Amino acid sequence: MNAQDVRLTDDVVVLRPWTEDDLPQMVRLFDDPEIAFRTPVTAPFDTRAARTHLETLRRAQEAGDRLCLAITAAEDDLPRGEVMLSFRDDSVGYAVGPAYRGRGLAARAVRLLTTYAHEVLDRPRMHLWIEADNAGSTGVARAAGYRPGDAEPMVVEDKGRRYPLLPWVHDRPDAGLA
Template identity: 60%
Template sequence: MAEDVRLDGDGVVLRQWSERDLAQLVAIFDHEEMAYRLPVAAPFDLAAAEAYLITARRAQEAGHRIYLAITSGDDLARGEVMLNFAGRTIGYAVGPAHRGQGLASRALRLITRYAHSVAGLPTVYLDIEADNAGSAAVARSVGYRPAGGEPAFVEDKGRRYALHRWTHTEPSPPAT
């Protein structure tokens, strides 16, 4: 799974991050809410963006994960989707300046389709905090459903929080 991945559909393009995106990585992730919700450096400056890009490339080269920039027409990165192959989990984030355009739903739909049809993962998961209504709405719009069960507790930057699992199963082909 270390090949370059580029997904195009529904008005979005998911593509590899590159050095030309460093300033945009900072613009997306150097925000109070992003630091609160995501395990990223805070503040997220140019050095953090460079380290993030190196980590993303190494994870992809090792076949563990892919990190893709969410773009729309003009190639400007507006957010990110990530697929963790071993954990079968997907993560997504859209920069605060780019919300309200349906980018997260469209990007999640594309990466979910890729996970099922190309990566061969019949079931994929999202982990969402209970109070993250925006993320839950995105998940529902793409067909994810709460999995139930106990949440996973995580500690990051001195904050302990619960992540609730959501699931998406590859649709069965129609009966013939």
């Protein structure tokens, strides 16, 4: 799979590869205290951090570790966030810039990428890992058709913080998984 060929849409949201032209918008999206708190992105997130992020995601995609796409809208090509699929654990991650939250973009993006993982990549079960107090991400998970999973929480250490992430799962409709 060539990540540069992946473009997914539901006629409202368009998921497409990041480009060099997106770096200024990437800074506007990810230089946010909530994103810095909830994700492993660098803080503060400046142009240098954006360039490093783009290079890192491209290397990971070339190595076959993950697919990372900008969340844009069908009406224009402006990135509003990012959605990522990890091939190591079949998990999806996402972040939406503060100016674009509350519009259902994250749920649409997660649904699109989950469907792609099930139907194109033949992944029977997808995962989200969410902090218990993250009401926004819990809402995204439910809206995208995920349900709480029964796996043990994943403990993460990042930026001097240690916290558990709870599992959410989405089974391919024909997978027959419980």
